[in-house]
Amino acid sequence: MLRNNLIRITSLIVLLNFMPLRGQELTVPQLSQYLSDNPFLMSPAYAGIGNYVKVRMTGLTQWVGIEDAPNTQSLSADVRLGNRSGVGFVLYNDSNGETKQRGAKISFAHHLTIDKYEDQYFSFALSFNLNQFRIDIENFDPNNDLGITDDRSSSNPNFDIGTLYRNGGFYANLNIGNILNKDFQKFNQLFEPNVLRNYQLYSGYKHRKNRRSDFEIEPSIFLQYFENDGRSITDLNTKFKWYDFIDYYYAGITYRFLNDQLGKPLYVGPMMGLKKGDFYFGYSYQVIMNEILGYSSGTHVVTVGIDLFQGISNCTCTY
Template identity: 70%
Template structure:
């Protein structure tokens, strides 16, 4: 019985994963590993280093052909008020594969230098190649002889407001409708737009406190079918001069099922010199729980070439 159910889940991922990938980089908890640029182009160039982050995400460990994603992100300041960034990613979900790249530009304005009030705008160009690997389809349909693939070009826009230790980011991903010429127009969604909002506050008791508490909220809405998810997060940072260690938790749920979470994920990480490490273990709380040991998210990073800009908006 267990084998049959695992087989069923695998087929489910291969067939219905097509709409789940939606020609974009999957958004789980990667942004919480001091890596918000993967979520919004408006973060490109915030910081006085060249920031490089490598991320590996393995979902639903124990289930064959479950989603698996790798990404490489880098961003840097150019001049006093602008930033550039890029992301490369590879994602597989059963028999569906996608590879892509995102190139971003951001511009940062200082609204009030004494109150540390800043406004940033970002724009990304996205290139995505989506492919269905039919190597294992022969038993289902011998008439299928070639891989099916399509290439998608799109854009993201974002804005970020910061005042002291408060931040609010609003973003729209995949703003151009998809070309349905190679798809079934009855069942395939035309709009791939995703709407993101991310806000939080970094609280310290006083200037000399080594402990910082950062509650935050991430909201994502999919235009194609109206579904939406929310992350409730809290992080605790302990500072050791310029280094720090953090721990926290994130709670994700569908917005029509607040009391029935998709997962709860403890998160830990550190910054030591210019090296970053982050780890998240997502504890699945739905029907897959009996067949999967959870989802692992690992982030490694390094900051290079400090001092690219003296503008306070880099912090």
């Protein structure tokens, strides 16, 4: 009896936490992956910034200890194209209980120089997305709902746009995701939102005492607003980075909250990572601060990557 009650309570908590997130379909679930040396996963405007083909693989496991909790895997890569442009792609697979989504995103970015002596640059980008969303009924009990006869799935194309301004150590990035409305074909129009647009602002500052200093501190903020129901979240982040010539090590922390609940964080997440030669590794652990805390040990995010095929650009806008 106790076991059955725990299962019911856990299922209810998962359901209550999943329902507000339904408007996030057709995108990679965004937690702290962008802080793992991979801002391109968040914004197409970062495509082509750097001297390498940057390849990153991320595995995200939410709410460890809860059965059928959300899991996400992604593979991303971006590369400079010519002296002032970049291209990139993201492949992802996401599951949340019996709901599954997988998709791909292809991006193009162009970078402009405002003042090369002051390191001022402006970038803009466009992404094409193709997402398949599916409700898997394989584990459903047909005796409880005779209307369940087959899997429900829908494929939806969409677009993202992104802009990025850089001035020395300061950066500000604005994105609009899922510009087009969702096509209702196989889902309930009364409960399933068709407006999936979300707006993201990411800004921060990389500070060193001087150019020769091997220590850097980077405070940043990430805000996301969902047009359909007016929800919004904020991440407050701080990273500390130690350089060893071209290698580096970092540690930091992120604090996420709903904007109408400033004093009630969704999670607090320490992070750490390193880049050694062409290899990158990053890890983040998120301590859940809501009702799920009693049933889950937290959320884990692991990122591994490699930089390939170094090439030098004639334009500092891609440095």
